[in-house]
Amino acid sequence: MLYEAIKKLVQYGIDTGLTPESERIYTTNLILDVMKEDEYEDVDCDLSNIVLEDVLGELLDEAVQKGLIEDSVTYRDLFDTRLMNCLMPRPSQIQERFWKEYEKSPQDATAYYYKLSQDSDYIRRYRIKKDRKWTVDTEYGTLDITINLSKPEKDPKAIAAAGKAKSASYPKCQLCMENEGYAGRTNHPARENHRIIPIQIQGSKWGFQ
Structure with missing residues (x-):
């Protein structure tokens, strides 16, 4: 079960373009290290129609059973972000690709970056689908209304742990540049799978993120 989930996660990275085929073994070993596994068997399994949420769920359940994390949304989010980082290109590679796409058009560059952010699970598509959205016609125009259901409630244990956590000033904020690759903690979200495009505006x- 564990080996199958690892193989599927690596295949997901290859299918989405996050991971080149030439790095299959390297990526597998990175995930094994995160899962604290010394052994691996290349098992036969169906690699078509891989659902990322399901694969990550299996690996997270295994991590809970092994005592690597506590079974709460906060700790699971911290851990699956670390898993996804195993698939990710280095920031400089993302930046290089972004500007190559930008030479074609800003739209191509933005589309590439948005897809990357979804494929990397930085934007959690399966949670955003839960959001409720509708429009209402008013005398001032059409009003868009959204109920954010994609951000899960924190577990009481995680809330207590965050309250006891040592106050830290790094990163300075949740949107600051220092977040790129940051592992996160109970009172600050993980950003290991996040990539930022440095830009200059009037010096x-x-x-860009």
């Missing part, structure tokens, strides 16, 4: 350094 000032900014990050």
Whole structure:
């Protein structure tokens, strides 16, 4: 079961373009390290129609059973972000690809970056689908209404742990450049699978994300 989930996660990375085929073994070993596994068997399994949420769920359940994490949304999110980082290209590779796409058109570059952010699970598509959205016609125009159901409630244990956590000033905020690759903690979300595109606006350094 564990080996099958690992194989599927690596295949997902290859299918989405996050991971090149030439890095299949390397990526497998990275995931084994995260899962604290010394052994691996290349098992036969169906690699078509891989559902990322299901594969990550299997690996997270295994991590809970092995005592690697507590079984709560906060700890599971921290851990699956670490797993996804095993599939990710280095920031410089993302930046290089972004600007190559930008030479074609800004739309191509933005589309590439948005797809990357979804494939990397930084944007959790399966949670966003739960959001409720509708429009209402008013005298001021059409009003868009959204109920955010994609952000899960924190587990009481995680809330207690965050309250006891040592106050930290790094990263300075949740959108600051230092978040790129940050492992996160109970009171700050993981950003290991996040990539930022450095840009300059009128001589000032900014990050497109």
